[in-house]
Amino acid sequence: MAQRRLPPTETTITARDWDGRDVEGEAFERVLFSDVDFTEMRDTSGTFTECLFRGCRFNVSEHTEAAFLNCTFVRCSFFDASFTGCKLVGSAFDGCSFDLLKVRGGDWSFALLTGAKLSGATFEATRLREADLSGALCERTTFQRVDLSGAWLRNAVFCQADLRGSVLPPEQLLTVDLKGAVIDVPQAMVVAEALGLDVRP
Structure with missing residues (x-):
């Protein structure tokens, strides 16, 4: 934490x-x-x-x-x-458990979820601007239409997470495990650019 x-x-x-x-x-x-x-x-x-x-x-x-x-x-x-x-x-959350947590809407900006075990939780249309998710375990977590602008994601695990429609901070993507995560086409452009790729039509 x-x-x-x-x-x-x-x-x-x-x-x-x-x-x-x-x-x-x-x-x-x-x-x-x-x-x-x-x-x-x-x-x-x-x-x-x-x-x-x-x-x-x-x-x-x-x-x-x-x-x-x-x-x-x-x-x-x-x-x-x-x-x-x-x-x-x-x-701030320290050593908490979040099994089957459901968050819809609302504002969780600046929340400290460092190292939180959020696997299987659901966040929909929620503001998590500048939240700290460093080292968080978010396998199979749903983050749909979530605003993660300015969020800290270093070493977070988003394997098989559903991230569609969410705002992802490009400067943090190189430090995140995204294996098997589900994203949409606009997000794919953000990820590609974060990897230094030259995206053309």
Whole structure:
């Protein structure tokens, strides 16, 4: 994980079962959530600002138009969690699991996903501008119509990933494993130019 100072917290919620809880329009700021079970939580327009989640379970939770701004997630589980139209700008993930994660729309710009194991996850029409995916494992991951402008992808693995319609940073492509990845024709031009090829009609 990229070096980052953990956010200072002012309130602590520990080992509480929020399984199936509905969070609608609630706001939390600088809260430490430690070992909290958010399984099957329904989160509509909830706002979490500079919160720290440590050892929390977000399994099968649903988040719609919610915001996690500059939050940090340490050893959290996101099995089959879904984020629709959510903002996770500047949030960082360390040692988390993302099996069957589904992200549709929303803004994850500047997110720190260094070394994240995202294999099999789905991102559709999401902004990941200047996000750090260095060393991330994205085998068979779906990144369709995702804006990766300025993203850090060094040593990331995108084998057999579906990248169609996504904005790919050409300066990073030479450091990425793209074996078997699915791309469209405009992206093929970007990749060819990144390889120094002279593309002509």
